[in-house]
Amino acid sequence: KQEVTQIPAALSVPEGENLVLNCSFTDSAIYNLQWFRQDPGKGLTSLLLIQSSQREQTSGRLNASLDKSSGRSTLYIAASQPGDSATYLCAVKGSSNDYKLSFGAGTTVTVRA
């Protein structure tokens, strides 16, 4: 069974600092990995999706890397802003026919002004 872990559970940084969020998974045979943002009391917003054949994906200030062999993905957020305060979740899909996403519990980020 795929286990997805996100450490730390919470993170507080001053505005302007770069954020580094970690996601690890136990079964390296994944199909893709997706990063989500969740604001308090809200649903999930997809940020980036990385296919297993890719090493990274970028969108604006966000960059996600994937190292399948070591079972890790990292989400980098450059020059953090108070508006980046949210919970960030990663989820993996096991195979192309797999219906299920396996989620981590998330990292809650606070960016201090």
Add this chain to the structure above:
Amino acid sequence: NAGVTQTPKFQVLKTGQSMTLQCAQDMNHNSMYWYRQDPGMGLRLIYYSASEGTTDKGEVPNGYNVSRLNKREFSLRLESAAPSQTSVYFCASSPRTSGGAPYNEQFFGPGTRLTVL
């Protein structure tokens, strides 16, 4: 495009009561999903529907039933609510379950916060 919508946003039930959570998507997606989110845990899949007319169990289906009413709508029913079903429920959809991106990218609704007393 409204994306994925869910009703109600909040609900309080007493143990033993029943209710149906509604979900609709306007993205013409084939596949739809119901998840629950509990504190300190990742989202867990309750049921999913790969396409209109089909439904299958996920990780935690006990105590729930689903109906894929048409391509747009996928409802989740609690027949006899229990305190252990207190959670936040999310509906999601994707173009389909299989294949490469963007076909299997899931889009989520805002959630229903359910409390069972």
